[in-house]
Amino acid sequence: MTDAKPTRVAVIGSGPAGFYTAGHLLSESDSAVEVDMFERLPTPWGLVRSGVAPDHPKIKSVTRIYERTASDARFRYFGNVELGKDITRTELAAHYHAIVYATGSLKDRAMGIPGEDLPGSWAATDFVGWYNAHPDYRDLEFDLSHERAVVIGNGNVALDVARMLVLSHAELAKTDIADHTLDVLEHSKIREVVVVGRRGPAQAAFTNPELRELGEMDGVGVRVSSAELDRALAVPDPNIDATAERNLTALRKYAEGTVRGERLVSLRFLASPVELRGDSAGVREVVLAHNALEADDSGALRARPTGETEVIEAGLVMRAIGYRGEALPEVPFDERRHIIPNAQGRVIDPSDSAHRAGEYVVGWIKRGPTGVIGTNKKDAQETVDVLLEDLEAGRLTAPASPDPDAIETLLRERKPDLVDYAGWELIDRHERSLGEPHGRPRVKLTSIDEMLEVAAGQQPENA
Numbered sequence: 234m235t236d237a238k239p240t241r242v243a244v245i246g247s248g249p250a251g252f253y254t255a256g257h258l259l260s261e262s263d264s265a266v267e268v269d270m271f272e273r274l275p276t277p278w279g280l281v282r283s284g285v286a287p288d289h290p291k292i293k294s295v296t297r298i299y300e301r302t303a304s305d306a307r308f309r310y311f312g313n314v315e316l317g318k319d320i321t322r323t324e325l326a327a328h329y330h331a332i333v334y335a336t337g338s339l340k341d342r343a344m345g346i347p348g349e350d351l352p353g354s355w356a357a358t359d360f361v362g363w364y365n366a367h368p369d370y371r372d373l374e375f376d377l378s379h380e381r382a383v384v385i386g387n388g389n390v391a392l393d394v395a396r397m398l399v400l401s402h403a404e405l406a407k408t409d410i411a412d413h414t415l416d417v418l419e420h421s422k423i424r425e426v427v428v429v430g431r432r433g434p435a436q437a438a439f440t441n442p443e444l445r446e447l448g449e450m451d452g453v454g455v456r457v458s459s460a461e462l463d464r465a466l467a468v469p470d471p472n473i474d475a476t477a478e479r480n481l482t483a484l485r486k487y488a489e490g491t492v493r494g495e496r497l498v499s500l501r502f503l504a505s506p507v508e509l510r511g512d513s514a515g516v517r518e519v520v521l522a523h524n525a526l527e528a529d530d531s532g533a534l535r536a537r538p539t540g541e542t543e544v545i546e547a548g549l550v551m552r553a554i555g556y557r558g559e560a561l562p563e564v565p566f567d568e569r570r571h572i573i574p575n576a577q578g579r580v581i582d583p584s585d586s587a588h589r590a591g592e593y594v595v596g597w598i599k600r601g602p603t604g605v606i607g608t609n610k611k612d613a614q615e616t617v618d619v620l621l622e623d624l625e626a627g628r629l630t631a632p633a634s635p636d637p638d639a640i641e642t643l644l645r646e647r648k649p650d651l652v653d654y655a656g657w658e659l660i661d662r663h664e665r666s667l668g669e670p671h672g673r674p675r676v677k678l679t680s681i682d683e684m685l686e687v688a689a690g691q692q693p694e695n696a
């Protein structure tokens with residue numbers, strides 16, 4: 234590359250996808266590239282901070298890789314700046330050669346059944362945001378005064394939610410779980426969490442360590458019915474993989490073992506919620522329709538109702554049936570798949586299927602809300618590869634205002650409380666110092682105002 238002027242890239246979103254994109258761009262391009270990252274919260278890391286369960290601290294240590302990226306002199310962090318609210322796509326296009334959307338999929342999905350809106354019926358996204366101290370969810374109030382909760386869905390989020398509801402106070406108290414959650418969970422009356430999958434155990438989306446971990450919690454038994462396993466496994470799945478095989482081994486062990494513990498996780502299969510019953514005081518019952526498995530035209534096994542139903546008493550229902558992406562202003566959106574339409578990461582204009590020059594997408598908002606943290610690394614590589622290919626081919630247009638100071642001046646005028654990386658480091662240090670005397674990794678701030686005060690070098694008023 235001979236062009237001495239740096240190529241300027243705006244990355245929107247500071248989760249794994251955004252950080253892997255920044256990392257690849259800075260380490261792999263043979264041209265001068267500068268990356269500015271925009272994040273709507275003062276704090277970075279996306280779902281690594283606000284999704285990954287508090288009892289999984291090792292997984293969160295992936296942020297050390299992102300910290301290395303952030304320490305690159307060609308990287309800047311603009312926290313507390315939301316695309317579509319504080320800055321528009323058109324404005325960004327005037328300052329950058331390329332924009333990469335990495336905004337994730339933060340909304341919930343509905344089951345679409347009667348009673349879903351009763352008090353006590355929640356999306357897992359709410360509960361997860363609340364226990365992880367995400368500022369948007371800090372004021373939610375969960376009533377845990379009932380003995381049984383039902384979690385709908387057979388993915389890892391369902392297992393996270395179930396674990397959070399049954400882990401002992403002693404185990405939770407050493408994590409970075411939100412303080413408000415710790416207090417509420419300490420007085421929880423929940424004794425049984427029933428996790429319900431609409432298909433069979435071989436089709437569950439659990440990963441092996443997460444399923445095995447259920448059996449390793451102090452004072453918690455895991456109940457699985459051998460008869461239910463047999464019924465589901467009577468229909469062989471041609472797509473069964475090694476992960477599912479290992480899950481089946483773990484499930485058989487649960488089914489054959491003695492169930493002991495003051496609290497219980499029951500894993501149920503072949504059942505779909507069809508109605509939540511209750512009154513203005515809240516959910517009281519979950520009506521489950523029993524299913525059988527049936528191959529569709531592609532050979533995949535689908536759930537078909539048998540006509541039988543069952544009623545379970547429960548005062549809390551969490552639907553962990555997947556996350557959902559949201560449209561960004563001025564950016565194309567696929568309303569069916571809830572993603573930004575793209576070809577290998579190049580944003581596609583749905584009207585003519587042409588690439589919107591200079592616009593790219595990565596992570597959950599590119600491919601939908603599945604995949605672990607590492608999946609986004611490979612995904613970011615694909616997006617960065619096409620971006621650099623377009624750069625080489627001269628397909629990126631120089632912005633009208635390429636001076637890096639120009640965008641910062643604009644942002645600081647508009648958002649005097651913008652949080653830069655040094656501001657985040659102050660928040661990080663403050664949270665760690667709050668946790669340290671209690672043997673906790675950190676105590677997270679939950680209020681944006683408090684975060685902004687700490688980022689500005691002040692003590693928060695409510696500290």
Ligand SMILES: Cc1cc2nc3c(=O)[nH]c(=O)nc-3n(C[C@H](O)[C@H](O)[C@H](O)COP(=O)(O)OP(=O)(O)OC[C@H]3O[C@@H](n4cnc5c(N)ncnc54)[C@H](O)[C@@H]3O)c2cc1C
Pocket residue numbers: 245246247248249250251271272273274277278279280281283284285286289292314315316317335336337338339361390393556561595596597598603604605606607608609
């Ligand atoms: C509850 C839960 C637990 C998980 N646990 C694990 C785990 O233990 N291990 C594992 O490997 N994977 C786990 N995952 C999966 C992993 O978190 C995802 O693969 C990953 O976070 C997706 O990365 P992303 O960058 O696409 O999205 P996100 O991590 O969601 O990041 C998107 C970022 O964009 C920001 N943003 C959104 N809109 C705007 C806007 N308009 N302007 C500016 N910024 C914006 C958001 O605030 C957010 O910071 C978990 C997922 C969930 C939901």
Ligand SMILES: NC(=O)c1ccc[n+]([C@@H]2O[C@H](COP(=O)([O-])OP(=O)(O)OC[C@H]3O[C@@H](n4cnc5c(N)ncnc54)[C@H](OP(=O)(O)O)[C@@H]3O)[C@@H](O)[C@H]2O)c1
Pocket residue numbers: 343344385386387388389390391393430431432436437438440443505506553554555556602603604605
């Ligand atoms: N510890 C970890 O590594 C960890 C923790 C949390 C999340 N994650 C990852 O994050 C991603 C998202 O996880 P997730 O649990 O949200 O999604 P997921 O893995 O896609 O699981 C969603 C579950 O919801 C079920 N479902 C969907 N619609 C339903 C409906 N209407 N009624 C009943 N059930 C329904 C699905 O069943 P069908 O299969 O029948 O559609 C599936 O069992 C996954 O890749 C996951 O591995 C990882």
